[in-house]
Structures are given as C-alpha cells and as structure tokens.
Amino acid sequence: MNTGTPKGSGPAPHRTTTASKGATRHNHIIEEIRLLIVGGRWPPGFQLPIETELADQYGVSRMTMNKALGQLARDGYLVRRKKSGTQVAQPRAESVVMAIADIRDEVLGSGRAYRFTLIERRLRPGRPDDAQLVGAAIGGTEVLWLEGLHLADDRPFCLETRLINPATADGAAGQDFSTLAPGAWLLHAVPWSVASHRVRAVNAGASDAKLLELAVGEACLEIVRRTTVATEWVTGVRLLYPGSDHQLVANFSPEAGPGPASSAP
Amino acid sequence: MNTGTPKGSGPAPHRTTTASKGATRHNHIIEEIRLLIVGGRWPPGFQLPIETELADQYGVSRMTMNKALGQLARDGYLVRRKKSGTQVAQPRAESVVMAIADIRDEVLGSGRAYRFTLIERRLRPGRPDDAQLVGAAIGGTEVLWLEGLHLADDRPFCLETRLINPATADGAAGQDFSTLAPGAWLLHAVPWSVASHRVRAVNAGASDAKLLELAVGEACLEIVRRTTVATEWVTGVRLLYPGSDHQLVANFSPEAGPGPASSAP
C-alpha cells in the first residue's frame, strides 16, 4: 500500500524527480513520509508498518530507517513507543513557533536604511523597580541604563529601553552606544545566553508617543526580553513598536518548525 | 580507555551523577557539550576537536559521537563543515521562537473556567474582501463565516472571527459551533495542515470593544492565522485579545528551542 518507491536493488542511483539538494537516503525518506502526513494520506493515529518492514520497502538498512523515523519523531510528526510501534502524532493544539527578527536585519530586509540613536545613557545604582525589567532581584550594584531609538529611513521604528549588568556584560561600562545599538554589541560580548520573552499590546504613553511620533494611546507592540547567563542576569530590554506598521510573522506547520537546520552557508 | 562498556561484558552500569531521564550516552554527551556552550566555556567560533578524538575522550564510537554532534548542529549550536571541522555557532541575531498556545489550554492552564459562545454564524458566498483573511483568492463558492467569543471565568478573553472553506473542511457546514470552538473542531477534522501567522497590536474598534467589554481604542493583540492543506485554503481566523491581560511568552535560548521533542501524550 503506498509508495511504490521500493528499493532499487543494489546501489541504484535511484534519482527521484524532485531530488533537490540534501538527497541522502534518509532525507529522501523523511520528506516522502512528511508529505504523506501533511498531505492527509496518513492521518493522525495512523499505524505505520514496523521499522524492519519499512526498511525493506525503501530498500535501506534498519539503521537508516531508524534515523529517518527518529528525526520525524523529534520534529513531532510521529510518536514512537516500544512494542506499540510508530504512529502519526496528533497535531497538538494550534500552537506555533514564531521568530522575532533582529531589528537591524528587519529594517534592512525591508529595503530601508537603518540607524540607531542614543537618547540617554546613565550609570547608576540599581533600584528595586529595575527587577521588573530584568526579572531578578537587583542588589545595590551599579547598572547601566539606556534609552535609544531605532530608525528606518530616519523615521522612528522602535523605542528601546534597556538595563545592562556591567558585572556580567564585560566591557559594557566602557561602551558609549551612541550609534551602535546595545543589542548588536551584546551579541558579541555575551555569547550564547538564554533569554525569555514576553509580547503584549499596550497603549502608547505620553513620552513613548512623543519619541515614536505617534498619537497618545495608539496601540503598540511591546516585547520584553530578559537575558541571563547561568544564574546571573545580563540584560533586560523593552522594545516598543508602533502597532500600525510592525508585525511578527511566522510561516510554519503546527507543532514544530522546519528545523533551523544546521546548514552552513 | 573505553571499550569499558562494550556489548558483552555485562550491563556496565556506568551511572553518571546527574543521570536524569534520557540517560543514553549520546544524550549525555549532548547535554554536556550544550552546557559548555551556553555556559560560555566554549565561545562562538571555538574549534572543537575532531570527531574521532572526541569519541575517544568520551569513550564511545564515532557513530555515537556523530549522532550527538549532528543533533547539536541540527539544533543550531554547532556548525560543521567537511575538512574544516566543527565549531560553535555564532548565535545569530536576537531571534527567538515563541509558541502560541491553544486558547482553551491557555485558559484552563491559568486556573480559570473556559467557555465558548457563538455570536453569529452565516453560510454565504465568498466575497473579494474575504481574501484578506484567508490569504487566497476566493471564488464564487460558499464560505462559512463565524464570530464567537472565548470566555475565561465568564469574562471575555478573546474575540474570534473566522472563515471556513466547506470544500476542504469536510463536515464544517453541518457543525453549528454553538459551544464548540471552531478551532477545536478543525483540529480533528483537518489534520496536519500548514499555517502562517501574523501578530500585530491594534486599537479596539467600536464593535470589538463592545464585545470584549473594553473602552474604545484600548490596545489589543491581534493574531491572524491562515491555514492551508496542499494548495487549498482551509480556514482563516482573526483572534483579538485585550492587550492588558494577555501576552505571548517564550522561554528559549536564541537560535533554536529546546526542541519540541517527540513527547508522547
């Protein structure tokens, strides 16, 4: 039942029409099965043949078949349990993954010129209410407070308010950030940190509206990102976008993305 | 060293301290290397020893080491190129993945009671401006138009406006959706579709505000989701959340999530 694509006895080049690039055997099998699933031919709950049988059908060893099925399971398309065999997973909920792009890339990607201007920069002792932005208790230590504006074609694009921990972000105190966005600098200075994000809609306050050249009360998209390394907070940032001309976009199948893919350039 | 744990020679406990659950060898290695990377000990660009050497160090075969490194590369932590070897990836941009939860799960997860009420339901010919919601040209065919309200503890939580294509969503015309949210029904009826998402902040209009019991102009989070199977549109939906009490949350490391994981039910 299904896929006439059986083994091709022997090494058999076995070039399929839509070969594309990563034309390894298991990638080929993965793609074929994935299409059966998203095409609806294998509905959720569908019981697949056992590994050895599928391996036979596709003319590969069990190891190769295992790799293919394992990746499909890792990507959420299949559920595998010992003894019970392999089934097509239930697409759980209407969940989705969504990427928040880097601001500079986003502006440049839309064909506009990018610029960052610093509005204010202050090195001051931490205050209790700073905890709201960084998500951690702030001792009496010094923190670096910044406010700046990202511009697209010299028009306000995003208002950034940021706290940096000089203790963990080495060299931050020596940076003036007059034209270099702190996010870009931190990316190099604090590699592979862990971040949590929060996205909300808020009405623009008086000061926000003035800086973004909006009417007071206009809807804005607010993103708060808190970054930590190990147990120490590194930075907390609030990004405010005019709701009218900004949006997050994702284009994925439910459950799991197409995989960021290792893919070197 | 090694061969310490080959097949025959006994089960070879070799229990590591922080065993945790998926204590297979390659999972163990993956976690160990991941910690070296996010802990900053292996900075971006760091050149790892070659596969065979690492395999020796960890006392496993090259295949097992390959599996570990391959998964780390798939997850975006490493970049591997032939001849050049393996390096720690540059955490690209401040991108992030973010999950949009199912509405019902979200409400129940916050400890509140969930309810859905249908406001209006109409079966009518498609109109040109429908294309805006579903992202595809609408022929003269019939479409199902719905408006409903998701409630948390009997207070408005989310306003849903939806178009359904009866041609692809089999049985939709026979459903009345009086209490069952169309999203929940579609999940069973149209498995493994592909969706695109858009998130914006908007000011509540007069009718929206009334239904959500908000003041006109209050900031709301708007999510538009378009679902397709193969080349046919299935449904388009606009979800409007009061910005004040709703937010999207993600808790991930940059570049790639912790993997949706296979996760059985």
Next chain:
DNA sequence: TGCGCTGATATGTCTAAGCATATATGGCAG
C-alpha cells in the same frame, strides 16, 4: 607570481549485527 592539480583530512552516510528495554499479550494460578 599566479594558477591549477592533487592528496590529505574531517565529516557524512550507510551497513550488518547484537544487546537493551519497555510493553502488550496470553497463559496460568487462585
């Protein structure tokens, strides 16, 4: 000096085989 070829190298892929482990199922005892 500059260009192209060649070999070395590291990863990528695949195979066949075996042991490990969870679990569904059926048989047996109470």
Next chain:
DNA sequence: CTGCCATATATGCTTAGACATATCAGCGCA
C-alpha cells in the same frame, strides 16, 4: 473471573568498518 507473570515483539542504542564527498593546503608548472 481476576490478578500476576512469562514471553514475544518493536523500538532504542551502540559498535566497527567501509565508502563518499567537500575542501583546505601545498606543490608543480607556466
């Protein structure tokens, strides 16, 4: 009929070996 245990089964994991492929580096030739 009920509850427990042995067994069969399907996936999970690991290994050693082999071949494929991309690419860097150095050498030789013009």
